[in-house]
Amino acid sequence: MPSFDLSRYRFRLGDDDLGALILIAAGEPVPDRLASAVAGLGEAGLIWPDGRLAEALQPLINTVLGASVVVGIETAGRQGKLAHGLLVGSDDVFSHEAWPDEQESEYVRVDRNMIVWELARMVNLQRPEVPLTGLDTVDATLGALDAALAAQGYAATPADEPTAVRAALAATGGLDEPDLSRLTELIVHLRCSWRMTAAWPGQDGTRSGLTARGFAIWDCGPLGHWHRVLPAEPVMEDATGPTVPLRLTRILPKEIWQMIAELLPDASQINEPPAV
Structure with missing residues (x-):
């Protein structure tokens, strides 16, 4: 299920959730295959009863739609493959991280000056040599x-x-x-x-x-x-x-x-x- 934590401004969204949000934000029709995602987003309070997106989502959606730089991280290990990344927009920067065996990724706003630190953390880069x-x-x-x-x-x-x-x-x-x-x-x-x-x-x-x-x-x-x-x-x-x-x-x-x-x-x- 999608969810959010406004105290730390982070969201848990699956691929279908994000796809539905993008279509709604762009004013495009949402296909039937995403109906369950729309319902889940409504239950989570991320889509209002009148069909509009919650205001808290606006910075994230603006960044997704208008990213000038997209960084993708693909990891492979004994727990399988995971996809993480970073979206750099004109106003905001968001990271997204997957979790083994979970459908949702966590989207978190990142300080623009901390992009390199954030990418290093996402690949578990450690200082000891x-x-x-x-x-x-x-x-x-x-x-x-x-x-x-x-x-x-x-x-x-x-x-x-x-x-x-x-x-x-x-x-x-x-x-x-x-x-x-x-x-x-x-x-x-x-x-x-x-x-x-x-x-x-x-x-x-x-x-x-x-x-x-x-x-x-x-x-x-x-x-x-x-x-x-x-x-x-x-x-x-x-x-x-x-x-x-x-x-x-x-x-x-x-x-x-x-x-x-x-x-x-x-x-x-x-x-x-x-x-x-």
Whole structure:
């Protein structure tokens, strides 16, 4: 069910809830498939009996409809995949975070000066740097990674995972030491992987269009953070086959912080979208 907390100005909304609110705000008809979402929003007090949106929603809806920069964060781990993000509007900034096995995401207003801090918090970026000796770059293929992750999922117990992962990597061929041992360690200790992408209306070559840039990180717990250099973000659909090179490079938290800051465009890089 949708809900809100005005004391901290936060909302819990599902995708259907937000879709219905956007249509109502734009004066568009709401399809029958969203009728249950409209009913839930009415029960929560977010849609008034006369069909108007609650005034408290206006900053959020204005930001969703008029966002100049959209940051998406996709995370993948043992609890599945989650989507988080940030919407930067002309007046307000909102973050949204999902929760495992829940339909709703939490939307919270963010101070514009705290955007980098908020994005770092959303990916659980921690200040301590984990010392690690030995190999700091690993090369493989996406096919080898897929085989190793599948073998890890089929392992009978966590104690069996290192053997299963190593055997799967070795069976794909093309991996020698020390890459074989280090990639086995990274996969076994992988807490989660995430990728962060920022998109905005900017310049695409010589034409005005959508500009995007991003990067991907593996959080390997005691083995630290690893930048997925290849395939480079944003990854196109034709760059995900089994023979596509995979390259991971050790990276420190302070370097990730800088990458987050550099991900966001400055005002000169943004073309305001045309008025609707």
